[in-house]
Amino acid sequence: MKLPDPVPFTQAGYDVLSVRRDELLAKREIVLVSLQRAREMGDLSENGAYTAARFELGNVDRELRRLEFNIKYGVVKNAVGSDKVSFGNKVTVELNGKEYTYTLVGSSESDPKKAMISIDSPIGLAIIGKRVNEKAIVIMPDRQIEYTVRKIE
Numbered sequence: 001m002k003l004p005d006p007v008p009f010t011q012a013g014y015d016v017l018s019v020r021r022d023e024l025l026a027k028r029e030i031v032l033v034s035l036q037r038a039r040e041m042g043d044l045s046e047n048g049a050y051t052a053a054r055f056e057l058g059n060v061d062r063e064l065r066r067l068e069f070n071i072k073y074g075v076v077k078n079a080v081g082s083d084k085v086s087f088g089n090k091v092t093v094e095l096n097g098k099e100y101t102y103t104l105v106g107s108s109e110s111d112p113k114k115a116m117i118s119i120d121s122p123i124g125l126a127i128i129g130k131r132v133n134e135k136a137i138v139i140m141p142d143r144q145i146e147y148t149v150r151k152i153e
Helices: 011-039 048-073 122-127
Strands: 007-009 074-076 090-095 098-105 116-118 135-139 144-152
Touching (some): 098 122, 116 122, 122 135, 122 144
Antiparallel strands (some): 090 098
């Protein structure tokens, strides 16, 4: 049986996994108590509290399984350097005269709202391996977007 590919994380991203797991384990205990109380109410076929608690337990368990997988197969990767864009780098790019700064992370850690983009995203794939002042082209179905790498940290 083939093992899954390692899941890349920054150190900060990997540290968050165990904290989140502990939070979910605590939440699971609360949901189990709610489920037990709802079960004691009697007829389960028309018990909305029981249905809601089972649904919540399913969500918590699903998230716990995902976290356990990421913890088991996660590997911490550090930025290699700042001469070429690579995993973990903070990269400033220019688009139409405006600058945007992103941190390149793995798919499991990406959060565009926090300017953390996946190395597998269109922008991540385009800028990986580029040097300062090199152009990166993102091909979209209807157009091409040209970024210029301005800074690598």
